[in-house]
Amino acid sequence: MTTTVWWIRRDLRLADNCALATALEGATRLVPLFVVDPHLTGHSARSQRRIAFLFSALRALDEALRERGSRLVVRSGDPVEVLPRVVAECGATLVAAEADFTPYARRRDERLRSLVPLRLTPGLTLRMPGTVATRDGRPPRIFRHFARAFLAAGEASRDDLLPPPRRLPPLPPLASEPLPDPPASLPEHWTPSETVARARLARFLGDAIARYHEARHFLDGQGTSRLSPYFRFGLLSVREAWHRAAELLDDPERGPGARAWLDELLWREFFHHLLAAFPESVTRSLRPAFRDVDWPGEPWALAAWREGNTGFPVVDAAMRQLAHEGWISNRARMVVANFLTRSLLVDWRAGERWFRKHLIDADLAANVGGWQWCAGTGTDAAPYFRIFDPVRQAERFDPTGEWIRQWVPELAAVPQPYLSAPWTMPLSLQLSTGCRVGRDYPAPIVDLSAARERALAWFRPVTRRKG
Numbered sequence: 001m002t003t004t005v006w007w008i009r010r011d012l013r014l015a016d017n018c019a020l021a022t023a024l025e026g027a028t029r030l031v032p033l034f035v036v037d038p039h040l041t042g043h044s045a046r047s048q049r050r051i052a053f054l055f056s057a058l059r060a061l062d063e064a065l066r067e068r069g070s071r072l073v074v075r076s077g078d079p080v081e082v083l084p085r086v087v088a089e090c091g092a093t094l095v096a097a098e099a100d101f102t103p104y105a106r107r108r109d110e111r112l113r114s115l116v117p118l119r120l121t122p123g124l125t126l127r128m129p130g131t132v133a134t135r136d137g138r139p140p141r142i143f144r145h146f147a148r149a150f151l152a153a154g155e156a157s158r159d160d161l162l163p164p165p166r167r168l169p170p171l172p173p174l175a176s177e178p179l180p181d182p183p184a185s186l187p188e189h190w191t192p193s194e195t196v197a198r199a200r201l202a203r204f205l206g207d208a209i210a211r212y213h214e215a216r217h218f219l220d221g222q223g224t225s226r227l228s229p230y231f232r233f234g235l236l237s238v239r240e241a242w243h244r245a246a247e248l249l250d251d252p253e254r255g256p257g258a259r260a261w262l263d264e265l266l267w268r269e270f271f272h273h274l275l276a277a278f279p280e281s282v283t284r285s286l287r288p289a290f291r292d293v294d295w296p297g298e299p300w301a302l303a304a305w306r307e308g309n310t311g312f313p314v315v316d317a318a319m320r321q322l323a324h325e326g327w328i329s330n331r332a333r334m335v336v337a338n339f340l341t342r343s344l345l346v347d348w349r350a351g352e353r354w355f356r357k358h359l360i361d362a363d364l365a366a367n368v369g370g371w372q373w374c375a376g377t378g379t380d381a382a383p384y385f386r387i388f389d390p391v392r393q394a395e396r397f398d399p400t401g402e403w404i405r406q407w408v409p410e411l412a413a414v415p416q417p418y419l420s421a422p423w424t425m426p427l428s429l430q431l432s433t434g435c436r437v438g439r440d441y442p443a444p445i446v447d448l449s450a451a452r453e454r455a456l457a458w459f460r461p462v463t464r465r466k467g
């Protein structure tokens with residue numbers, strides 16, 4: 001009798017799951033285990049919606065396991081204490097789990113290595129972090145270099161994708177706690193299950209991908225796959241998504257979109273490899289020149305940004321959608337991150353923390369990577385003089401104004417030409433539309449051209465320093 005443990009962490013799927021396949025090798029009894037770790041789920045700073053997504057996904061996984069003759073075993077506590085207990089109770093000879101490269105996961109797994117027979121497998125990324133290197137053997141710090149090295153290494157074959165098992169070995173006698181209840185409700189369009197994730201991928205690749213390279217820029221996020229929470233919790237294999245999109249590269253209609261989409265999957269990959277190589281980047285600017293600077297942004301500015309009360313409709317719509325739905329488009333993320341760090345000169349770490357608290361898809365690697373890129377503090381980052389004009393961003397990327405009106409209802413009656421800059425409305429119009437700037441909707445918290453000069457004056461000397 002060989003008993004193994006499949007320790008499920010952020011790979012809540014049966015298809016193309018290396019950890020599951022490793023646990024199944026030679027196993028006559030399998031324990032699909034989820035540990036509810038208070039460090040990851042108990043924090044008030046965590047997004048309740050993200051936890052709800054995770055716990056709902058666990059229910060779906062449990063159902064899929066039951067259909068295959070197994071079920072989920074749930075235990076709560078610190079995994080460093082729980083895992084050795086479970087292994088002792090069932091006599092397991094192996095604990096297989098997907099490698100995770102966040103600093104917390106690495107510390108936890110390091111401690112566990114001496115306590116249980118832990119084997120970490122690939123799965124979270126296309127390639128294991130640490131295996132993509134420049135010619136001098138170092139981890140690439142620039143996206144272009146990373147992409148070149150990644151593609152030069154050749155692609156894993158599609159045949160390597162692992163099918164979902166039809167049946168699973170039985171469980172040994174083992175007590176389980178009930179599945180945890182989701183602490184919040186989820187917006188209808190986030191149904192967390194592997195089946196839904198695969199159907200979404202198929203739908204996206206079947207149609208919307210043909211317009212992706214153009215539509216992805218729009219603020220409403222309707223032109224992208226909206227798969228990020230599914231990738232975040234591994235309801236979908238990124239390897240499978242990569243292969244399915246790569247098959248479309250020669251398709252005359254879908255090829256250009258597929259190329260652009262694969263590039264975004266590569267950015268995800270890049271940030272995961274970067275976090276693994278530079279774990280300190282979670283709290284420290286990657287560019288040394290920014291490490292000992294004091295960002296002059298004031299707390300009231302950060303508060304207005306968080307609340308979506310800056311007086312700039314594009315920023316306020318994004319921040320309110322984030323608070324309400326737990327998801328915003330990549331364009332919206334870039335606009336608000338650029339505004340916070342450039343126009344308000346607030347430290348990127350405050351924005352990163354706020355996103356982490358609210359995003360359903362919050363992923364340490366992508367979030368820290370995205371923030372350091374936008375702030376100009378990353379190894380590969382937007383140049384400091386690239387300061388978005390929030391008025392122009394709204395005009396270009398929400399041309400009908402529908403998205404802004406949805407999230408900033410005070411502006412519902414404001415005519416289109418004034419929607420991106422309501423403070424320019426004549427007073428008579430403010431009165432007739434019921435949107436008096438400074439009363440019904442905030443006046444802009446900064447003067448854009450003065451903020452631009454202030455940002456340039458602050459960034460210029462810092463970026464001229466070495467590093």
Ligand SMILES: Cc1cc2nc3c(=O)[nH]c(=O)nc-3n(C[C@H](O)[C@H](O)[C@H](O)COP(=O)(O)OP(=O)(O)OC[C@H]3O[C@@H](n4cnc5c(N)ncnc54)[C@H](O)[C@@H]3O)c2cc1C
Nearest residue numbers: 224225226227228264268330333361362363366367370371
């Ligand atoms: C400041 C900032 C913070 C961000 N924080 C996160 C985060 O916490 N979690 C997260 O998953 N993404 C984050 N992103 C990246 C990106 O905005 C989201 O992945 C994307 O908007 C998700 O929508 P989608 O699934 O429709 O993406 P699509 O455009 O359909 O792309 C497909 C997938 O590729 C990945 N991806 C796309 N763009 C990026 C990118 N720029 N960087 C890394 N991966 C990308 C995601 O996994 C995404 O699901 C952040 C970007 C910025 C600028």
